[in-house]
Amino acid sequence: MSYEIIDLINKWKIFAEDLDSRHVLFMFFIASTKTSTIPGISVAGPDPFSTLYTPTLDVEYLVLGKPRTIDMVPITPEGIPTPALITKAVFNLIKPSYLIVDSGVFREPKIPFISIPHKTVGGRIDEEDALPKDFAHKIFEESRILGRILSNKKMFIIIGESMPGGTTTAMSIIESLGFKGLGRTSSSSPNNPVKLKIDVFKKALARQGSFSSDYDVFRLIEIFGDPLHISIAGFVIGALERESKIMLAGGTQMYAVLSILKRLKTDLNGKIIVGTTRWIVEDITSDIKGLAREISPEVPLLYTKIDFKDSPYEGLKYYEKGYVKEGVGAGGSILTAQIIYGLSIDEIKKEIFREYERLIGSGYVKENR
Amino acid sequence: MSYEIIDLINKWKIFAEDLDSRHVLFMFFIASTKTSTIPGISVAGPDPFSTLYTPTLDVEYLVLGKPRTIDMVPITPEGIPTPALITKAVFNLIKPSYLIVDSGVFREPKIPFISIPHKTVGGRIDEEDALPKDFAHKIFEESRILGRILSNKKMFIIIGESMPGGTTTAMSIIESLGFKGLGRTSSSSPNNPVKLKIDVFKKALARQGSFSSDYDVFRLIEIFGDPLHISIAGFVIGALERESKIMLAGGTQMYAVLSILKRLKTDLNGKIIVGTTRWIVEDITSDIKGLAREISPEVPLLYTKIDFKDSPYEGLKYYEKGYVKEGVGAGGSILTAQIIYGLSIDEIKKEIFREYERLIGSGYVKENR
Numbered sequence: 001m002s003y004e005i006i007d008l009i010n011k012w013k014i015f016a017e018d019l020d021s022r023h024v025l026f027m028f029f030i031a032s033t034k035t036s037t038i039p040g041i042s043v044a045g046p047d048p049f050s051t052l053y054t055p056t057l058d059v060e061y062l063v064l065g066k067p068r069t070i071d072m073v074p075i076t077p078e079g080i081p082t083p084a085l086i087t088k089a090v091f092n093l094i095k096p097s098y099l100i101v102d103s104g105v106f107r108e109p110k111i112p113f114i115s116i117p118h119k120t121v122g123g124r125i126d127e128e129d130a131l132p133k134d135f136a137h138k139i140f141e142e143s144r145i146l147g148r149i150l151s152n153k154k155m156f157i158i159i160g161e162s163m164p165g166g167t168t169t170a171m172s173i174i175e176s177l178g179f180k181g182l183g184r185t186s187s188s189s190p191n192n193p194v195k196l197k198i199d200v201f202k203k204a205l206a207r208q209g210s211f212s213s214d215y216d217v218f219r220l221i222e223i224f225g226d227p228l229h230i231s232i233a234g235f236v237i238g239a240l241e242r243e244s245k246i247m248l249a250g251g252t253q254m255y256a257v258l259s260i261l262k263r264l265k266t267d268l269n270g271k272i273i274v275g276t277t278r279w280i281v282e283d284i285t286s287d288i289k290g291l292a293r294e295i296s297p298e299v300p301l302l303y304t305k306i307d308f309k310d311s312p313y314e315g316l317k318y319y320e321k322g323y324v325k326e327g328v329g330a331g332g333s334i335l336t337a338q339i340i341y342g343l344s345i346d347e348i349k350k351e352i353f354r355e356y357e358r359l360i361g362s363g364y365v366k367e368n369r
Numbered sequence: 370m371s372y373e374i375i376d377l378i379n380k381w382k383i384f385a386e387d388l389d390s391r392h393v394l395f396m397f398f399i400a401s402t403k404t405s406t407i408p409g410i411s412v413a414g415p416d417p418f419s420t421l422y423t424p425t426l427d428v429e430y431l432v433l434g435k436p437r438t439i440d441m442v443p444i445t446p447e448g449i450p451t452p453a454l455i456t457k458a459v460f461n462l463i464k465p466s467y468l469i470v471d472s473g474v475f476r477e478p479k480i481p482f483i484s485i486p487h488k489t490v491g492g493r494i495d496e497e498d499a500l501p502k503d504f505a506h507k508i509f510e511e512s513r514i515l516g517r518i519l520s521n522k523k524m525f526i527i528i529g530e531s532m533p534g535g536t537t538t539a540m541s542i543i544e545s546l547g548f549k550g551l552g553r554t555s556s557s558s559p560n561n562p563v564k565l566k567i568d569v570f571k572k573a574l575a576r577q578g579s580f581s582s583d584y585d586v587f588r589l590i591e592i593f594g595d596p597l598h599i600s601i602a603g604f605v606i607g608a609l610e611r612e613s614k615i616m617l618a619g620g621t622q623m624y625a626v627l628s629i630l631k632r633l634k635t636d637l638n639g640k641i642i643v644g645t646t647r648w649i650v651e652d653i654t655s656d657i658k659g660l661a662r663e664i665s666p667e668v669p670l671l672y673t674k675i676d677f678k679d680s681p682y683e684g685l686k687y688y689e690k691g692y693v694k695e696g697v698g699a700g701g702s703i704l705t706a707q708i709i710y711g712l713s714i715d716e717i718k719k720e721i722f723r724e725y726e727r728l729i730g731s732g733y734v735k736e737n738r
Contacts, residue, residue, distance in 0.1 A: 023392035023523060063518055095611065097521050099483075108484075112515035114468075115477075115484045146481035149432055152466050154392060242464065 002345040003304045003338055006281075006289065008297040014270030015245060015300060022156035022245060024340060026098035027235070028062070028329060029161045030055035031228035032106040033122030033130065036165030040196050043076045043189045044164035044327070050074075051164035052106035052121075058084040058162040058328050059100045059109050062091070066362065068110040073364040076188065080315045080323050081356075081365045086330035087160065089355035090348060094341045101146070101235070103139060104227035117142045122226035125172060126203035130225045136218040139227055140234035147238020155244040158275070158336055159232055160329020161253065167286075168197045169226040170256035172204060176224040177259045178213035179295050184287040185252040190322030192285035217263045229253070233260040236272065246272040247302075249332020251280035251325065255291040262295055273300045275332035278307065279325035304334040306345055313356050313367055371714040372673045372707055375650075375658065377666040383639030384614060384669060391525035391614060393709060395467035396604070397431070397698060398530045399424035400597035401475040402491030402499065405534030409565050412445040412558045413533035413696070419443075420533035421475035421490075427453040427531040427697050428469045428478050431460070435731065437479040442733040445557065449684045449692050450725070450734045455699035456529065458724035459717060463710045470515070470604070472508060473596035486511045491534075491595035494541060495572035499594045505587035508596055509603035516607020524613040527644070527705055528601055529698020530622065536655075537566045538595040539625035541573060545593040546628045547582035548664050553656040554621040559691030561654035586632045598622070602629040605641065615641040616671075618701020620649035620694065624660040631664060642669045644701035647676065648694035673703040675714055682725050682736055 005012050036042040036051040045051035054074040057067040074082040100113040104120045118138040122130045167185040174181030183194050221230045248254035254274050281303045292301045308316040337343040359365040374381050405411040405420040414420035423443040426436040443451040469482040473489045487507040491499045536554040543550030590599045617623035623643050650672045661670045677685040706712040728734040
């Protein structure tokens with residue numbers, strides 16, 4: 001098969017049983033954390049400050065085919081474009097329902113989006129709290145309301161995200177909630193700055209003074225987290241209350257969401273899966289399987305076996321060297337196209353190449369062959 | 370049957386054919402027009418200025434069970450509560466997916482909602498333009514984008530609204546677009562201020578000087594309209610592009626949306642219906658059937674035959690005297706419960722009475738028996 005299911009305690013069958021009859025909805029949560037501006041932390045933008053614009057440009061490009069706030073598709077310092085291009089290509093094929101949710105982005109996107117009350121840009125966690133007091137709980141509850149009103153028992157909701165710095169705050173959330181996070185989250189760079197990330201966490205710890213992972217979950221998120229993961233966790237709980245089924249479409253970051261859900265004693269059995277890419281699962285600088293085993297063995301981990309070895313474009317071949325890997329629901333959208341819409345990897349790749357060509361044609365991406 | 374279908378040119382059957390298999394989504398568009406503050410125009414609030422808060426309080430109550438921005442459920446000067454209570458009661462029973470869209474409300478609601486770029490509160494059309502230059506087209510296009518991304522060919526989308534002053538601007542839109550609007554739109558008061566509404570339109574005309582209904586549709590909306598109806602029209606066109614089916618859940622106002630759609634030469638055959646209440650269809654101060662015949666004979670008009678003659682509460686008996694009648698998708702939500710969910714009028718009424726009782730119990734409504 002062109003995708004694989006890592007099903008640690010045999011829950012995929014329960015999850016999959018009525019999947020075909022459900023209404024598919026994609027949700028993209030966006031937010032910013034100033035943690036992404038720490039030099040060396042994130043390559044999800046041409047330079048540290050620009051990473052604050054990436055979520056906005058990602059979703060504008062996804063919705064409109066081109067960005068609006070700044071006329072620039074997010075690229076790494078090497079010029080490799082955002083993984084949103086994969087999601088966009090898949091959407092060209094399957095035309096699903098989808099929505100954007102702003103949980104606290106630096107610049108509101110210039111497209112219709114759902115606004116979460118109390119949304120706020122996350123602080124730089126090595127120097128300041130991630131969120132003002134009580135905001136983690138507020139953002140959680142507001143997002144839960146959204147999950148509750150939007151979803152129902154006939155829905156399959158695929159949740160993607162865009163927030164540079166997210167693997168750093170995710171690591172920090174996982175670790176602070178009492179799981180083993182350090183050195184386990186991935187990166188959009190092949191040179192995962194693990195040491196720097198751990199330094200950031202240590203500074204957050206030092207800033208905080210005394211600390212125990214038994215602290216209130218919401219307080220821990222305010223110190224060590226960001227607005228995004230707590231918002232997704234709230235949304236998921238609201239949607240599960242209405243019996244939706246959920247795919248967390250992302251890499252190691254989604255285990256920050258799962259660590260919150262587990263600490264809140266949410267029943268996840270047969271209700272939720274993680275969907276990502278081969279590049280994440282094979283990444284030797286992180287450990288998604290270890291995260292899955294420790295945090296949520298009842299949550300099947302799916303990944304698409306897509307590869308860009310035969311890509312005519314260098315920018316995509318870079319994925320095979322460990323660049324980008326995942327983001328903006330890229331892996332989950334491919335998996336959805338495979339599993340629900342029955343598309344082949346070849347059809348999907350052909351459209352990704354076409355979309356890449358289009359980005360070159362419109363001048364957003366330079367091809368350095 | 371406890372609902373009736375006025376199907377002028379035999380399109381209901383085409384519309385209904387695959388309805389049961391579609392995913393139901395309710396959308397509530399809210400906006401404000403300062404036209405509602407003209408004394409005597411609107412009773413959708415305890416006084417003219419308060420009508421500006423009504424949409425916000427309506428949707429907060431719908432989502433949370435109680436308002437948040439001000440601790441007050443919208444009432445008429447007589448103390449009769451908002452028709453949102455009907456929608457709320459129906460939602461207690463059917464628990465559908467739904468979303469709120471802000472197209473330009475005076476106060477943003479304190480709940481998750483979709484924000485439309487360029488949204489703006491509408492001007493008082495007897496004194497000033499409804500919208501700044503180019504905004505009608507911008508709001509239309511942004512809403513169309515929302516319709517396009519959110520919907521797909523497996524959806525049935527029911528669109529409700531809350532905007533006091535809406536029957537006045539709707540009348541003005543219909544008339545300015547070249548249909549017969551004057552004296553044909555309804556009111557939440559039994560004493561429909563038809564003369565005053567026509568005066569407002571005449572003042573808008575005089576303010577404008579020369580005028581022809583051949584003008585660009587968007588320019589006419591900027592002079593005579595409001596942000597709400599053009600936003601709904603844009604959304605509908607976007608959703609129809611994706612083959613969703615649509616119910617416009619409202620009274621005579623929805624013919625302002627249809628008049629825009631017709632002027633834009635949208636194909637509506639078998640794709641869209643209007644759903645409302647008996648109180649609107651039987652209203653002698655307006656003419657929904659005339660509007661249907663003239664503007665969109667291909668769009669079936671459905672109405673629920675609910676009555677509150679046997680209501681234990683005076684506030685609901687007032688509906689039988691011509692108060693309130695419709696709003697916040699009340700008629701369409703009852704029809705959806707009847708047609709899609711197979712509920713009986715008696716079950717629905719029982720829950721409406723329970724919800725009314727709850728509003729009395731929590732002190733939001735006084736019962737003057």
